Amino acid sequence: MHQAIAILDSGVGGLTVAKEVMRQLPQEEIVYFGDTGRAPYGPRAPDEVLKFTEQIVEYLLQFQPKMIVIACNTATAIALKHVRSQVNIPVVGVIQPGSRAAIKATKTGMIGVIGTENTVTSGAYPRALQELNPDTSVVSLACPALVPLVEKRLYRSDMARTVVSQSLQPLLNSPIDCLILGCTHYPFLAQMIAETVGPRVSIISSADETAREISTLLHHRGQLETSGKVPVHRFFCSGDPETFQAIALEWLGEQIKVSPVFWQMTRLSR
Amino acid sequence: MHQAIAILDSGVGGLTVAKEVMRQLPQEEIVYFGDTGRAPYGPRAPDEVLKFTEQIVEYLLQFQPKMIVIACNTATAIALKHVRSQVNIPVVGVIQPGSRAAIKATKTGMIGVIGTENTVTSGAYPRALQELNPDTSVVSLACPALVPLVEKRLYRSDMARTVVSQSLQPLLNSPIDCLILGCTHYPFLAQMIAETVGPRVSIISSADETAREISTLLHHRGQLETSGKVPVHRFFCSGDPETFQAIALEWLGEQIKVSPVFWQMTRLSR
Structure with missing residues (x-):
């Protein structure tokens, strides 16, 4: 059937x-x-x-x-x-697949995650990542301003670029080597996110x-x-x-x- | 348990x-x-x-x-x-995981596969790839000389480099954008293989x-x-x-x- x-x-x-x-x-x-x-x-x-x-x-x-x-x-x-x-x-x-991909991709074991307040507060990513490999270090950051940009169809705007750049500031000195887009809205902003964190950080889309x-x-x-x-x-x-x-x-x-x-x-x- | x-x-x-x-x-x-x-x-x-x-x-x-x-x-x-x-x-x-990763990685839908004679003759990779996406084009090449290099622990030798380079010649003008290492011995030779096919072809290890x-x-x-x-x-x-x-x-x-x-x-x- x-x-x-x-x-x-x-x-x-x-x-x-x-x-x-x-x-x-x-x-x-x-x-x-x-x-x-x-x-x-x-x-x-x-x-x-x-x-x-x-x-x-x-x-x-x-x-x-x-x-x-x-x-x-x-x-x-x-x-x-x-x-x-x-x-x-x-x-x-969508949390386990992104976690598994990050565990496969990371060389240093230091993984970043961005998501909504609820996702970050739940601790679901650190739990999923550390269940797979207890030695993983996870840096989580809530980015509440990003979903509304996408839902309002502003994801290609200059404002979006500014908001993305500001939202990700706390991650910029972090020693992560990959970053999980822990919200299925974020792939709309993937290029801006990648440009902000730079080429040394691989971007993992939980959607893909x-x-x-x-x-x-x-x-x-x-x-x-x-x-x-x-x-x-x-x-x-x-x-x-x-x-x-x-x-x-x-x-x-x-x-x-x-x-x-x-x-x-x-x-x-x- | x-x-x-x-x-x-x-x-x-x-x-x-x-x-x-x-x-x-x-x-x-x-x-x-x-x-x-x-x-x-x-x-x-x-x-x-x-x-x-x-x-x-x-x-x-x-x-x-x-x-x-x-x-x-x-x-x-x-x-x-x-x-x-x-x-x-x-x-x-190991055939389905490599196929799925190639389907995810390819942009052009043209995928190369190298493997043993038996693997290539079986048609298992084209079957797995086309079952997932019937529009996929697959170029298969048997490389019988590679497994013995690994089993004899010669995978770091100059001879290995020559054999890899010769074995892959038929692929070099092929329009593939990713290449499945369709034999779990080949990751031992992955760097030589990558150097031979060049940076425009992503290498997919069925092992990983x-x-x-x-x-x-x-x-x-x-x-x-x-x-x-x-x-x-x-x-x-x-x-x-x-x-x-x-x-x-x-x-x-x-x-x-x-x-x-x-x-x-x-x-x-x-």
């Missing part, structure tokens, strides 16, 4: 994961939910993020996906374990790495799509569909149809 | 996988079998490779490992499917990528070792233990004890 991969995010950040899934696994079908009406999740109370994630997972299950991808670091940090206990299909988060882990898991479950058919992706968002569509067009390079989920918004905002 | 990862190869090539497992997952215990007495597998009859692989798997099962890694591209191409059907623990080969997939799978099975204990690795080989030990010392950077498996040799050579 042809089954989609369900991807969810607080907003447009998960499109960085979707894009890599489309590139690395062009036969896979995607059903995407971006909670743009309630983004950003970074500064929200963890209980709220947990509840929102649960609701979106429930919404996505109607499409009978073969896998759920929590393409949001904040929601992964807070809700991954819970969602795994609730559903009987594999649930992939997650696409690869999806590939690994589907292969080992015998669930890779190999029909050769052109997949039909579906996108839903809880906020303004026009902004979502404009960002999706710029990022994915193709026109997509976005269905707004108003009923869902009503129910969710009770 | 503390359980080891079992790694097997035709000889010392699998040490490139073992080294990366030790680096990326320093808490995991390894039990390694190198069939140095019967290497190389590349030019052998496929039936023979299948039989040898089966025998080694049977030998390794006595250690009750949690996973079997066929750290040999030739044996993966020929025996992976069969071994998977025979045991009830996960069996990881396999270690990462082991990490992914163990995580999703809840089997990552996190006890913090220093693992005790065990190494066995069917040929001269001194050569094996000398190569292991050079490659792993540590003195290891290698137990020769004479009884096994006797039985296997019947």
Whole structure:
């Protein structure tokens, strides 16, 4: 049976994961939910993020996906374990794949992570990294100003360059040799981030790495799509569909149809 | 329960996988079998490779490992499917991880693969790559002269440089943008290979990528070792233990004890 991969995010950040899934696994079908009406999740109370994630997972299950991808670091940090206990299909988060890639890439064992306040406060990255290798040193930095730049489609602006540069100042004298983009919105700003930290620091996108882990898991479950058919992706968002569509067009390079989920918004905002 | 990862190869090539497992997952215990007495597998009859692989798997099962890694591209191409059907623990080969990494790395969709005669003849890499993305172009080249250089511990010699350079000539005008080292012996020669193909071609080691997939799978099975204990690795080989030990010392950077498996040799050579 042809089954989609369900991807969810607080907003447009998960499109960085979707894009890599489309590139690395062009036969896979995607059903995407971006909670743009309630983004950003970074500064929200963890209980709220947990509840929102649960609701979106429930919404996505109607499409009978073969896998759920929590393409949001904040929601992964807070809700991954819970969602795994609730559903009987594999649930992939974005923190472990980025951590594994950093462990593979680092030569010095000194790894930087940038993310939202919630992701940094949760300690999820240091925990994941040190679980793999207890000798890893981790420098974490919350960059709360970055997600709004992306959600407001300002990621190519001069203001974005200034905000990125200011946000990353505390890392500039740090001896890290790689930096995890611990938020799926950050690949939109990857070039500015790379220019700020300089060429000695490799940039690891948790989005790209997650696409690869999806590939690994589907292969080992015998669930890779190999029909050769052109997949039909579906996108839903809880906020303004026009902004979502404009960002999706710029990022994915193709026109997509976005269905707004108003009923869902009503129910969710009770 | 503390359980080891079992790694097997035709000889010392699998040490490139073992080294990366030790680096990326320093808490995991390894039990390694190198069939140095019967290497190389590349030019052998496929039936023979299948039989040898089966025998080694049977030998390794006595250690009750949690996973079997066929750290040999030739044996993966020929025996992976069969071994998977025979045991009830996960069996990881080296062809899929390298393919997935190449699909992630390529910008042009043109991928080169070098391997043994058997690996190239099997078509396992083009199959794995095109299953992931049917639009991928694959250029395969058998390099039968390389494995013996490594098994004879000549991988740092001037002769090795000449042999590598000659072996890769057919690839030099090819429009590939990445090259899969489709044999776990080749990382010993990685620098010479990289110098020969030039900086525009990224080198992908199926060994490094396999270690990462082991990490992914163990995580999703809840089997990552996190006890913090220093693992005790065990190494066995069917040929001269001194050569094996000398190569292991050079490659792993540590003195290891290698137990020769004479009884096994006797039985296997019947």
